[in-house]
Each structure stands twice: as C-alpha cells, then as structure tokens.
Amino acid sequence: MKTWRLLASITLALLPGAATAQTASPQGPGPAVGAGPAPGQRLTVDITGGISNKMPIAIPVMPTPNALQTPAGSTDTLGNQVSEIITNDLKNSGLFAPLSKDQLKPVSFPQVSAPDYGAWLPTGAQALVQGFVQANGDGTLTVGCYLYDVFAKSEMARQGFVVKPAEWRRGAHKCADTIYSRLTGEGPYFDSQVVYVSETGPKKNRTKRLAIMDQDGASHRFITNGQSLVLTPRFAPNRQTVVFMSFENDQPRVYVYDVGSGRKRLVVDQPYTTFAPRFSPDGRSILFSMIVNGNCDVYRVSASGGTPVRLTTSPGIDTGGSYSPDGSKIVFESDRSGTQQLYVMNADGSGQRRISFGGGRYATPVWSPRGDLIAYTHLGGGFSVGVMGTDGSGAKDLTNGWQDEGPTWAPNGRVLMFFRTAKGSGKADLWSVDLTGVNERPIPTPLDGSDPAWGPLLP
Amino acid sequence: MIARSDQKGFGFAVVAHLLLFAALTIGIAKRVPPVQPPQEAMDVQLVDAVGLRSAAPNPATEAPQEMQAPDQAPPKEAPPPAPSATPSQPKPVPEKPQPTPPSPTPALKPKPQPTQKALTDILKDVRSTAKNEQAGSDARSKADRAASERVGSLLKGVIGASAGKGETARAAITGAAMNGLAAALKRQVQPCYELGGLSGTPAMQIVTTLRLRYNKDGSVAGNPQLVEQTGIGPANRAYAQQIEEVARRAVLRCAPVHLPAELYEGGWDDLNFRFTPGQMQ
Numbered sequence A: 001m002k003t004w005r006l007l008a009s010i011t012l013a014l015l016p017g018a019a020t021a022q023t024a025s026p027q028g029p030g031p032a033v034g035a036g037p038a039p040g041q042r043l044t045v046d047i048t049g050g051i052s053n054k055m056p057i058a059i060p061v062m063p064t065p066n067a068l069q070t071p072a073g074s075t076d077t078l079g080n081q082v083s084e085i086i087t088n089d090l091k092n093s094g095l096f097a098p099l100s101k102d103q104l105k106p107v108s109f110p111q112v113s114a115p116d117y118g119a120w121l122p123t124g125a126q127a128l129v130q131g132f133v134q135a136n137g138d139g140t141l142t143v144g145c146y147l148y149d150v151f152a153k154s155e156m157a158r159q160g161f162v163v164k165p166a167e168w169r170r171g172a173h174k175c176a177d178t179i180y181s182r183l184t185g186e187g188p189y190f191d192s193q194v195v196y197v198s199e200t201g202p203k204k205n206r207t208k209r210l211a212i213m214d215q216d217g218a219s220h221r222f223i224t225n226g227q228s229l230v231l232t233p234r235f236a237p238n239r240q241t242v243v244f245m246s247f248e249n250d251q252p253r254v255y256v257y258d259v260g261s262g263r264k265r266l267v268v269d270q271p272y273t274t275f276a277p278r279f280s281p282d283g284r285s286i287l288f289s290m291i292v293n294g295n296c297d298v299y300r301v302s303a304s305g306g307t308p309v310r311l312t313t314s315p316g317i318d319t320g321g322s323y324s325p326d327g328s329k330i331v332f333e334s335d336r337s338g339t340q341q342l343y344v345m346n347a348d349g350s351g352q353r354r355i356s357f358g359g360g361r362y363a364t365p366v367w368s369p370r371g372d373l374i375a376y377t378h379l380g381g382g383f384s385v386g387v388m389g390t391d392g393s394g395a396k397d398l399t400n401g402w403q404d405e406g407p408t409w410a411p412n413g414r415v416l417m418f419f420r421t422a423k424g425s426g427k428a429d430l431w432s433v434d435l436t437g438v439n440e441r442p443i444p445t446p447l448d449g450s451d452p453a454w455g456p457l458l459p
Numbered sequence B: 001m002i003a004r005s006d007q008k009g010f011g012f013a014v015v016a017h018l019l020l021f022a023a024l025t026i027g028i029a030k031r032v033p034p035v036q037p038p039q040e041a042m043d044v045q046l047v048d049a050v051g052l053r054s055a056a057p058n059p060a061t062e063a064p065q066e067m068q069a070p071d072q073a074p075p076k077e078a079p080p081p082a083p084s085a086t087p088s089q090p091k092p093v094p095e096k097p098q099p100t101p102p103s104p105t106p107a108l109k110p111k112p113q114p115t116q117k118a119l120t121d122i123l124k125d126v127r128s129t130a131k132n133e134q135a136g137s138d139a140r141s142k143a144d145r146a147a148s149e150r151v152g153s154l155l156k157g158v159i160g161a162s163a164g165k166g167e168t169a170r171a172a173i174t175g176a177a178m179n180g181l182a183a184a185l186k187r188q189v190q191p192c193y194e195l196g197g198l199s200g201t202p203a204m205q206i207v208t209t210l211r212l213r214y215n216k217d218g219s220v221a222g223n224p225q226l227v228e229q230t231g232i233g234p235a236n237r238a239y240a241q242q243i244e245e246v247a248r249r250a251v252l253r254c255a256p257v258h259l260p261a262e263l264y265e266g267g268w269d270d271l272n273f274r275f276t277p278g279q280m281q
Helices: A016-021 A075-092 A117-123 A165-184 B004-031 B063-072 B119-133 B140-165 B175-192 B237-253 B261-268
Strands: A043-048 A055-058 A096-098 A127-135 A141-149 A154-163 A192-200 A207-214 A230-235 A241-246 A253-258 A264-266 A273-279 A285-292 A295-302 A318-323 A329-334 A341-346 A361-367 A373-379 A383-389 A404-409 A415-421 A428-434 A448-457 B207-214 B220-230 B270-276
Touching: A043 B175, A055 A117, A075 A096, A075 A127, A075 A141, A075 A165, A127 A165, A141 A165, A154 A165, A192 A230, A192 A428, A207 A230, A207 A241, A230 A273, A241 A273, A253 A285, A273 A318, A285 A318, A329 A361, A341 A361, A361 A404, A373 A404, A383 A415, A404 A448, A415 A448, B175 B237, B175 B261, B175 B270, B207 B237, B220 B237, B237 B270
Parallel strands: A043 B270, A055 A096, A055 A127, A230 A448, A253 A273, A295 A318, A318 A361, A383 A404, A428 A448
Antiparallel strands: A127 A141, A141 A154, A192 A207, A192 A448, A230 A241, A241 A253, A253 A264, A273 A285, A285 A295, A318 A329, A329 A341, A361 A373, A373 A383, A404 A415, A415 A428, B207 B220, B207 B270
C-alpha cells in the first residue's frame, strides 16, 4: 500500500460549456450589446418534476498504445478488465445504466482524447467514459480516464492514475470514482475496503473469521483463523488497524489487530467484559462498552492503551458508541428509558439526550461520515436498517427484510452496507442500499457474512 | 312642518351633497389609477392541452385597428444576425453589425437595441389611449374591458401581418399563443429531464433557470446560459453544478424542438427554461 503511487498526471478539466455558461445572461434591458429583451419579455418555460432514471453511460474497452506483457497480464487484456470494473462499479451504485457490450464500439488509442460523439449519440448514452492502459518503463501501469458529455459534446473530466501492476484494479476503481463524483456531486467510494465476519458451519456451531475485501468483493482474504469467535470488526481511519471483539479463551474482550503484521493485542487489560468497539475519527482513541459490577457503560481509551475514561453512568445498558466525524459528539444506545433508544452526548459524556422517539427500539447507531445523518437498526415488527437526522428528525427505514441490521456507511455517506439474516436457516449475507432507499443488492462473499464495516477511501 | 330655515338648510345640504358627489366623481375619474396591465404580460400558465394553432387569435374582426400598432410602436428592422460566432465561444459583438445573410445558426446574434416596443409598452400605450377616450367616464370596468378588447384586436392584427409578411415581430404574439408555446416546449423537453443519481437527494431543492436560444430549425443555438439557481444551501451546494447539468442536458437531448415557424421571432427564439426537480407543491 505504501508503494501505491497515485499521480493525478493530468489535471481535472471541467466542462468548457459549463465554464462559459457561468457568465450570467444580461438581465436588464441596459445598453449591453447583445443583451436580449427585457426580462419580462422572454418566455419562461417551467419544467417541473424530473424523471428518476439511471443515467445511460457508455464505457467501451480501453485501448492500449502498445500491447505489452506486465505482471498483471497484457495491457490490452487489462484495458478490457479495467472497463469491466468501471462498468460494474457504476452499475452497482444503482445510479447508472451502462450500455451492454453489443452496444459498445471499439475505440482506438487516438480516439481516447478525441471522441466520436456522433457515433455515440444514437446509443442514447448521455456520458462516455474512455481511457487507456499503458505499461510504463519503470514497471508501473497508467490508467488514463476521460469523461465526456455526449450531448454537450464536451469533456467533463480527465485524470491519469499510475499503479503498481499488483494494484491495477485500484486504477479502475479510481477512474470509476472520478466518473461517479463528477456526474453525481457525491464523494467517491469505489476505491475502498470492507472488513466483516465471514461465517460458515451449522447454525449452533458457526465458525467466524474476520475477512477484508474490496468493496466490490474482490481481493478477498481472511485475517483470523476461526479458532475463536469474533464480532464487530471496525477499521481504524488509517486502515492499517482493525478493532474487534473476540471470545478468545472464552473471555469476550476487545482487541486491536494490525493488518500488516498480523499481530493483535488486548485494548483494556482488565477482568471485565469489553465489546462494541469503534475508533474515533482521528484514530487516537477507541470507544467501547465495558460491564463493571453488572453495569454496562460507554468508555473511551487511548488507541495505544491506558486507563479507560467512563462516559456514561446510567444504571441501564449504555453501549454502541459512535463519534460524529468532527469528534465532538457521540451517539450511543441506552435502555435507561425502559427500551433501547438512541442518545447523543458530547465527547466528554456531558449533555446526554435522547433522539429516537419512533415506535419500537433502536440500536447500533453509526454517525455518517458526512455528519448529517445517523444510521441505525430499527427493531419494530422485524429488524430494518434506517437513517435519521442527528437530532432524531426525519427517521426513515430504508430496508424491509426479515432481519436487517448493523449498518455501516460508505466513505461518501451515500451508501449503506448491512447484514441480512434469513428466516429459519439463520444464514446471513451482506447487502447494500442507497441512502434514497433504492438499489438494495447483495454483496458477493465466498461464505456467509455479517457485521460489515466499511473502511475509509484509499488514498 | 319644516321650518323655513330648515328648508333652506335642507336645500343647501342637498346641493352641497350633489356638488360633493360630482366633485368626487370627476376627481375619481381623473385620479383613478390607470388600469394596470397584467403584471407579467407573458406569465405562463401550464396548460398542456392548449394547441398552438388554436391558441393563435382568430382572424381579426376589427381590421382597421390593426394599423394602430405600427403607429404606436413602429417596428424597426432588426439588424441582421452578426457574423455568427462559434457556438461555444461568445464573441464580442462587432461594433458595426455587418449585413450578412441570415445564418441558419445565429448563435449569438445581437438583439436589436431600439427594438419594437415590448408588449408591456404596447399595453401601456393602448391603455392610455383607452383612458383618454374614456376620460370622464366613471365606468372603470368599461375602460378596462375596452382596453383589453383593443389589445386583443391589436395583437391579432400584428400577428396576422407579421405572419403574412414574414417580418420580425417581437412582442407581437398573444399571451395565449405564448402559453401554447410554453406548453409545447414543456411537452417536448420534459421527457429529457432525467435526474439520475440526483433523484431523492437535497439537490431536489435547487431550481435552475437557463437561458436558451433556438435556431429556426429547432436546434439549440450555442450554449444554454445559466441565469440563476435558487434553493441552494449547505446541504445541497455540492450538487449545484450537477443539477444544472441535467437541465442543460435536457434541452440538448430533446432538440430539435418542433414549433410553428411563425411564432419563432419573439416567441421561441430566445427563452428561459426554469427547471424544478421536485413536483410542484
């Protein structure tokens, strides 16, 4: 990862049409030459109610200037694979409708920066993604990435990514992120990873292992061997560390695991049950829950260890703390009112107040990386995943499965991942859903999966 | 019995009341504020069902009055389109508009400056004429009616003339025809107003107005210009460019438009499109 080099070799060029269009039209009937008629005179046509369609987008195979063999394969094969990854990323977002392969036309290397707009118009594609894959003399690969507006006949973005051959997929994800962000106004999220609990075996004797994979399910690997039960893994902001709970020696404790070295250590070396860990946004501290004398409260401890600081004191069960992205507030769940509900407090534990007042119970709150929303599990008739404002307003369930729980935010705060347990079999799978409540879809994992935690965007 | 002095007083009172009434009547007649023209003469109603042709006025019934328009608002010849600039790069308008043959793509033709009077001006003129003619009358509504009748017939005349001669006639198209145009444009452009990933986001609160010029063949001339965006706040600022672009894409994708050529000048040659992503409240 350290050797990852990301060169924005070519600056992002914005749509020239948009740039010139920023010159607001003359509004007055003044003497400006070229001014139109007085404002009241021009007919105004009201177009009300936009159509909610996926945007048709063309992503043809990326050519290569020279077909060369690399450790990742031939560059012309890679061009094909890169365009496929971009296609899948955009399609999986639920916001785009990539053209099918038979609608796509071959693109020559010179055409990459000089698109044949006329040829794409009849396909109905509104945007066109072109690019190339090139083997560099130093052993790296360059993925060139261009976005065009087919109808405005203009370039919207261009960027180049230099990657090691082993990380060629990231070049494709970075390109997809560029396209996605430019067209939606959202932050990027495709070049990111997910840590989760991989499950297998009979219902009463499940083997649970931690696993890390790319957000699209690729590059999957296990990081624990399954000898002890593991739960609730969470990435540190630097992605080098994962904090989780393990039943090692039948004692439920919170551990920190170093992804690079494979070493793990106990976070709090005390004879109490600790669970529900989560890093602070700056990575310096860890929130967790600890049961002391039968009372469960939220604590904070330095990520490097030390004495825990108790943040809640109510006699009920206080757990599941999650920081706001600026680190100033914490949302957590508590049954102090009689049922599980969500509460917000200042980072030092002061100013605790309840924010969930809908019917049923609320659990596993997670603050959005954008800061504007809190995702939760809603326990009503069944379990569903939903979001509410940070003051509890506008609560809205996004899913309606038999048992949907444990939401985690994509780095851009637009997509949620969660796990769904099937009725009867108890088989769990990872799913994702768009913040608007659409595009619910399963995330491919080799075995069953639960407790996902989406990591931050890779640099 | 009424006393003599009372009778005098009564008579005086009656006279005084009559005088007061007369004075007030005249005063009101003189001081009545002029009949206000409609605030926005071209205010658009969403009347999808209105057909363009049928929205055009019927043949004039008061032919002689047609000539009043040129009298009151002599149309001047519009300067020919400037040597057309490239569509994407607005070129400063030449100091002396060269008389060149009208280009099929007058991307950024300079508008005639001292152009024909705006419709509102015509309305004003007509109204003052009507007012003069009706001076002294206490029938305010009558004046109103007369004025609107005159405007109607006036416009009928102008549109008939311009359609016949193929001359430019900005301000010559009736409100009904304008409504018809707006409805037809809405019908033709709406299907291309696709929000993509912006649907359901706070971007839905942003209303975007673009100014757009069409060529006579219905194609878009040059780049649509952003006039204004309203409804932008901290929650949706990040989407402002994208919500503008979906509006821009809508007019570009749903072109060329198909509209009556006789309503081009002053009708659909130069328009504002106001895009509201959400449904009307």
